[in-house]
Structure formats: C-alpha cells, structure tokens
Amino acid sequence: EAQVTQNPRYLITVTGKKLTVTCSQNMNHEYMSWYRQDPGLGLRQIYYSMNVEVTDKGDVPEGYKVSRKEKRNFPLILESPSPNQTSLYFCASSPVTGFHSNQPQHFGDGTRLSIL
Amino acid sequence: KQEVTQIPAALSVPEGENLVLNCSFTDSAIYNLQWFRQDPGKGLTSLLLIQSSQREQTSGRLNASLDKSSGRSTLYIAASQPGDSATYLCAVSGSRLTFGEGTQLTVNP
Numbered sequence: 262e263a264q265v266t267q268n269p270r271y272l273i274t275v276t277g278k279k280l281t282v283t284c285s286q287n288m289n290h291e292y293m294s295w296y297r298q299d300p301g302l303g304l305r306q307i308y309y310s311m312n313v314e315v316t317d318k319g320d321v322p323e324g325y326k327v328s329r330k331e332k333r334n335f336p337l338i339l340e341s342p343s344p345n346q347t348s349l350y351f352c353a354s355s356p357v358t359g360f361h362s363n364q365p366q367h368f369g370d371g372t373r374l375s376i377l
Numbered sequence: 378k379q380e381v382t383q384i385p386a387a388l389s390v391p392e393g394e395n396l397v398l399n400c401s402f403t404d405s406a407i408y409n410l411q412w413f414r415q416d417p418g419k420g421l422t423s424l425l426l427i428q429s430s431q432r433e434q435t436s437g438r439l440n441a442s443l444d445k446s447s448g449r450s451t452l453y454i455a456a457s458q459p460g461d462s463a464t465y466l467c468a469v470s471g472s473r474l475t476f477g478e479g480t481q482l483t484v485n486p
Contacts, residue, residue, distance in 0.1 A: 303476045363428050
C-alpha cells in the first residue's frame, strides 16, 4: 500500500531535549516536505526536498533541521525544542517536483508534538 | 506573498443538501490548485487537483472549479452525506504550496 509513515504519532517532551521525527515513503517520490499546522495559522511549510541531498527552506524553517540522505526518508530534527514548536506536524511526498506537476501530494497521519 | 482564504470557516447542513465551499487566492500565478479532506487525527487526503490550464475537475459527487484570473475556486458537494463531515482545505501551488485554513463541514443525519 502506498503510504507516508511518520513516527512517533505523539510525543510530549521538555524544552531543549533534541528530538527527531521520522518520515518514510514507499512510492519512490522525489519531492518530500514538512508542514506544521496551528489553529488560526493553517498549514505552513517548514522545509522541503526536491531529491536526495537537495533541501530548502519553507516559510517557517527556524528551529528545525532536515536531511535527505536516501530517497525514501526525510527526518525532521529539532535540535533544541521550545514551547512555540508545540504543533501538529505533517510529512508529505509527491512525484517529480510536486507542486509543479499534476500529481497530488500524499500526507502522513501527522505527529502531535508537545514541548513543555 | 500568496494568501489563501476559505469561506465559510464552518458549515453545518442536513443530509442530502448540495453545498459549495469557497476558496480565494491573491496571486493568480499558480501551477495548480488542490482540494484536500482532513479527518480528525488524520492527515490530508487529496480529493481533486486542477491544473492552471483547466477549469474544473470531477470525482464522484465532488466537482471543483477554478477561475484563475479572478483567484477563485469552488468545491461543490452533491447530495451530502454524514460521512462527508470533515475539514476541507484548498491549497495553491506557486513558488510553494500555500494552504487555506479550511472549512469545517458537518453533515447531520
């Protein structure tokens, strides 16, 4: 089954404790992206990747890092999490360049992070 | 900077009604527009994608239209059912994918 898998689904942690949210897709998609969803602000893009070893900032990259060492994986790293990063996070993937194509993005089920 | 607005923010209708959800965007230089459905605790599911050269797309009871020059799209849902209850999001693809805040739809039996 074609899917985007995020782990963990839920995480409560404390300020400053490094964490990684993993994202894996089994569709051989080139384009992958991370979003955060907040009430009143909607979905905002954090980082995206056009292909292996190619990443770029989205609208709200501050406080986050990503890497794309393999095509299927695109982890989101919070080196020193802060309470303002408490949010619902989504990973997405699509073929080719994603938003330039006629192919829709596939989303994971989300990761709810609470930073105390 | 692209801005996407969805009206109404919430909508409650009785089962069987036909309904229209609206999406407007400020920059008409887009590649495509997508409508997504989001269920509680779940990710987004793509419903329809309209390329910038197209005027509409249909899938089952759903029909989405796009008027790029006026910066508007509508999602028409025919004969609504309780299972249609969800949040519907539109997103436009320009230099990046920009989402609206969504319309929360409740279809009452």
